[in-house]
Amino acid sequence: xxxxxxxxxxxxxxxxxxxxxxxxxxxxxxxxxxxxxxxxxxxxxxxxxxxxxxxxxxxxxxxxxxxxxxxxxxxxxxxxxxxxxxxxxxxxxxxxxxxxxxxxxxxxxxxxxxxxxxxxxxxxxxxxxxxxxxxxxxxxxxxxxxxxxxxxxxxxxxxxxxxxxxxxxxxxxxxxxxxxxxxxxxxxxxxxxxxxxxxxxxxxxxxxxxxxxxxxxxxxxxxxxxxxxxxxxxxxxxxxxxxxxxxxxxxxxxxxxxxxxxxxxxxxxxxxxxxxx
Amino acid sequence: xxxxxxxxxxxxxxxxxxxxxxxxxxxxxxxxxxxxxxxxxxxxxxxxxxxxxxxxxxxxxxxxxxxxxxxxxxxxxxxxxxxxxxxxxxxxxxxxxxxxxxxxxxxxxxxxxxxxxxxxxxxxxxxxxxxxxxxxxxxxxxxxxxxxxxxxxxxxxxxxxxxxxxxxxxxxxxxxxxxxxxxxxxxxxxxxxxxxxxxxxxxxxxxxxxxxxxxxxxxxxxxxxxxxxxxxxxxxxxxxxxxxxxxxxxxxxxxxxxxxxxxxxxxxxxxxxxxxxxxxxxxxxxxxxxxxxxxxxxxxxxxxxxxxxxxxxxxxxxxxxxxxxxxxxxxxxxxxxxxxxxxxxxxxxxxxxxxxxxxxxxxxxxxxxxxxxxxxxxxxxxxxxxxxxxxxxxxxxxxxxxxxxxxxxxxxxxxxxxxxxxxxxxxxxxxxxxxxxxxxxxxxxxxxxxxxxxxxxxxxxxxxxxxxxxxxxxxxxxxxxxxxxxxxxxxxxxxxxxxxxxxxxxxxxxxxxxxxxxxxxxxxxxxxxxxxxxxxxxxxxxxxxxxxxxxxxxxxxxxxxxxxxxxxxxxxxxxxxxxxxxxxxxxxxxxxxx
Numbered sequence: 001x002x003x004x005x006x007x008x009x010x011x012x013x014x015x016x017x018x019x020x021x022x023x024x025x026x027x028x029x030x031x032x033x034x035x036x037x038x039x040x041x042x043x044x045x046x047x048x049x050x051x052x053x054x055x056x057x058x059x060x061x062x063x064x065x066x067x068x069x070x071x072x073x074x075x076x077x078x079x080x081x082x083x084x085x086x087x088x089x090x091x092x093x094x095x096x097x098x099x100x101x102x103x104x105x106x107x108x109x110x111x112x113x114x115x116x117x118x119x120x121x122x123x124x125x126x127x128x129x130x131x132x133x134x135x136x137x138x139x140x141x142x143x144x145x146x147x148x149x150x151x152x153x154x155x156x157x158x159x160x161x162x163x164x165x166x167x168x169x170x171x172x173x174x175x176x177x178x179x180x181x182x183x184x185x186x187x188x189x190x191x192x193x194x195x196x197x198x199x200x201x202x203x204x205x206x207x208x209x210x211x212x213x214x215x216x217x218x219x220x221x222x223x224x225x226x227x228x229x230x231x232x233x234x235x236x237x238x239x240x241x242x243x244x245x246x247x248x249x250x251x252x253x254x255x256x257x258x259x260x261x262x263x264x265x266x267x268x269x270x271x272x273x274x275x276x277x
Numbered sequence: 278x279x280x281x282x283x284x285x286x287x288x289x290x291x292x293x294x295x296x297x298x299x300x301x302x303x304x305x306x307x308x309x310x311x312x313x314x315x316x317x318x319x320x321x322x323x324x325x326x327x328x329x330x331x332x333x334x335x336x337x338x339x340x341x342x343x344x345x346x347x348x349x350x351x352x353x354x355x356x357x358x359x360x361x362x363x364x365x366x367x368x369x370x371x372x373x374x375x376x377x378x379x380x381x382x383x384x385x386x387x388x389x390x391x392x393x394x395x396x397x398x399x400x401x402x403x404x405x406x407x408x409x410x411x412x413x414x415x416x417x418x419x420x421x422x423x424x425x426x427x428x429x430x431x432x433x434x435x436x437x438x439x440x441x442x443x444x445x446x447x448x449x450x451x452x453x454x455x456x457x458x459x460x461x462x463x464x465x466x467x468x469x470x471x472x473x474x475x476x477x478x479x480x481x482x483x484x485x486x487x488x489x490x491x492x493x494x495x496x497x498x499x500x501x502x503x504x505x506x507x508x509x510x511x512x513x514x515x516x517x518x519x520x521x522x523x524x525x526x527x528x529x530x531x532x533x534x535x536x537x538x539x540x541x542x543x544x545x546x547x548x549x550x551x552x553x554x555x556x557x558x559x560x561x562x563x564x565x566x567x568x569x570x571x572x573x574x575x576x577x578x579x580x581x582x583x584x585x586x587x588x589x590x591x592x593x594x595x596x597x598x599x600x601x602x603x604x605x606x607x608x609x610x611x612x613x614x615x616x617x618x619x620x621x622x623x624x625x626x627x628x629x630x631x632x633x634x635x636x637x638x639x640x641x642x643x644x645x646x647x648x649x650x651x652x653x654x655x656x657x658x659x660x661x662x663x664x665x666x667x668x669x670x671x672x673x674x675x676x677x678x679x680x681x682x683x684x685x686x687x688x689x690x691x692x693x694x695x696x697x698x699x700x701x702x703x704x705x706x707x708x709x710x711x712x713x714x715x716x717x718x719x720x721x722x723x724x725x726x727x728x729x730x731x732x733x734x735x736x737x738x739x740x741x742x743x744x745x746x747x748x749x750x751x752x753x754x755x756x757x758x759x760x761x762x763x764x765x766x767x768x769x770x771x772x773x774x775x776x777x778x779x780x781x782x783x784x785x786x787x788x789x790x791x792x793x794x795x796x797x798x799x800x801x802x803x804x805x806x807x808x809x810x811x812x813x814x815x816x817x818x819x820x821x822x823x824x825x826x827x828x829x830x831x832x833x834x835x836x837x838x839x840x841x842x843x844x845x846x847x848x849x850x851x852x853x854x855x856x857x858x859x860x861x862x863x864x865x866x867x868x869x870x871x
Binding site for chain 2 (some may be wrong): 010024060074196248
């Protein structure tokens with residue numbers, strides 16, 4: 001029976017594709033392997049249901065397709081069967097939802113020792129800000145943005161003076177340290193997306209969003225924008241480099257603070273205005 | 278087993294109430310008969326043809342975007358702006374102007390009066406206006422292809438701020454006309470929708486209790502009630518966004534930088550728009566799905582010659598899904614930056630909705646069990662629907678489970694999921710339904726050989742397009758990307774898969790031409806069908822004329838004595854008993870009706 005066979009082959013082919021396809025998630029670089037485990041649980045349960053339903057359907061087509069003289073059963077309902085199927089489905093759903101909610105709880109519970117850093121999106125580039133010696137980020141506002149102050153930091157906030165500002169460069173993170181990534185946009189929606197991190201979140205103008213991660217593997221990772229942000233959405237790229245703590249501090253030492261940048265910009269501006277004299 | 282007419286809830290087979298016949302509007306000229314017609318059947322055909330025409334535009338747009346994705350850099354006539362315009366228009370047309378209009382305006386108009394035993398919709402004049410406003414909405418939408426700057430490229434979700442800022446294509450005219458068109462669509466739909474609801478509630482013929490309605494009517498009815506409650510959210514969202522764009526209000530616009538300058542906006546909330554959009558947008562998924570659920574139930578039952586299994590459960594599942602779908606909307610916003618603790622609530626409601634949905638799937642396949650399955654073209658499409666819907670429904674359990682959604686959101690996994698579940702699956706039903714009811718509309722059968730070819734290419738092709746696409750998303754490939762560019766995590770094989778998907782998509786697209794040919798050819802050359810070629814029970818197959826005449830029923834309205842699923846009743850002479858056949862004539866149930 002060709003139709004039944006093809007239906008069955010669709011189910012078997014899907015399972016084989018899942019097992020042997022070369023396309024699978026990227027090697028994880030944070031300790032969000034809980035998310036991967038939850039996806040795996042979901043694959044097992046849904047894969048079982050998919051195969052069972054399609055196989056049953058293919059069997060019905062094979063066994064009960066029309067032949068001369070066949071007559072269907074008359075069978076309006078079967079409360080007991082419907083009840084058991086509902087309960088079984090409920091159990092399957094709970095088996096996916098419960099671990100999902102537990103992991104979500106971890107996702108929204110930021111550890112107290114996480115370092116706050118900031119990622120700012122604008123059409124179509126990324127900027128980063130790391131706290132200085134005081135371990136605190138200064139306040140910012142979109143209204144402060146100017147060529148000398150691309151991230152709109154508050155000049156009067158003492159916490160902001162030692163913030164390390166990286167405009168259009170790459171972000172470095174130390175391995176093994178939890179990081180709370182504060183997300184900000186100055187124009188439209190963006191989304192700070194590093195596939196290897198698993199975590200991601202939209203950046204919304206007018207508010208600060210966040211997620212937290214703990215990098216567990218060194219390497220260089222692509223940053224993409226995952227929320228449509230206009231014509232050059234696909235070109236909004238940067239890199240994140242996860243490295244050993246010593247390398248990280250060496251890199252950090254070479255970066256400019258907000259105060260240094262403001263000073264430098266002031267000099268540049270003064271030079272320009274005076275015609276280079 | 279059961280030897281009386283099975284009757285849902287009510288115990289009696291005797292029609293309880295008299296429904297007064299109505300005074301019909303009688304057209305006096307060709308123009309009022311076929312163009313400005315108040316006959317729901319003509320309006321249905323007008324809706325269907327208009328929706329299909331704009332749907333073909335969306336199909337062509339999908340080819341263009343697939344060409345770009347499969348072979349980036351090859352086609353100089355597609356640039357990044359156009360790509361965004363293509364995906365935006367494709368999505369909006371497919372979801373709203375094709376599927377919503379076709380299921381409710383097309384199938385709803387044709388089938389509701391016939392299936393409930395009414396002569397027409399209760400407000401025929403308003404029903405006519407509904408179509409003409411819809412046509413205007415479609416024309417306004419189509420006009421955006423020809424205005425300066427072209428159509429909007431904001432994505433079909435039209436998220437502000439970018440939808441109305443200058444970094445997005447179509448910021449001048451495109452977005453304004455898009456919002457105007459949506460507002461018109463909602464006005465038109467509301468006029469039609471009130472008709473469908475009131476007709477089902479007030480104009481059922483004598484004996485047609487709610488629990489004797491075919492599931493098609495239940496699906497369309499519930500979807501219409503939902504649409505009447507959900508579309509207003511999109512309406513106010515569109516009006517407010519239009520005000521932000523045209524008058525400089527700031528409902529959705531915080532202080533922000535536009536083109537390097539501080540803009541005039543301030544104080545608004547982009548998330549507010551997302552809540553309004555998805556308060557409409559999620560019920561919208563079921564506004565498309567529920568009519569498909571209802572129709573496919575009737576296709577399976579008729580072509581398997583067996584009553585739908587668990588009719589009452591099926592009705593309650595439709596109603597439960599409809600109600601639950603209003604409290605799941607924010608599962609589209611898990612990574613939007615909304616209050617993170619919403620995640621617990623929306624993940625729970627979203628996964629609960631899987632239970633009534635699963636019951637529907639079980640009951641479809643249990644209807645096949647011990648059936649007498651005729652593998653007609655409508656039945657093949659119904660089987661194709663079950664596979665694609667089960668597949669797409671199950672991947673919904675990934676995206677609904679908040680933490681699983683985090684890595685997958687905004688990737689090709691989402692694109693694959695929603696195409697499978699609300700693109701391919703409902704279109705399987707649309708196509709099956711057209712093969713099923715075409716004989717009633719035209720009096721001729723569609724060619725079955727061409728139909729089978731059309732089914733296999735469409736079903737297998739669509740599955741080959743969207744099933745592997747999930748794995749691109751799992752890999753991390755983002756959606757709405759004009760080019761993937763350099764990214765270390767995307768291997769060359771992913772580009773090959775994209776090229777493969779494009780080739781299959783073009784093949785499936787062109788295979789639809791055989792269907793169009795079949796539709797036209799069979800109109801003239803198809804085998805005459807008679808009034809009830811599938812030997813079906815529901816009322817639309819019992820009309821005195823085929824195609825049904827003005828007023829549907831000749832002199833006397835039909836009287837209904839049983840539910841719509843008396844197939845293969847033990848002891849009955851034939852394997853179906855029409856709904857309007859009195860119990861005394863069935864032989865088997867003689868004297869047992871009391």
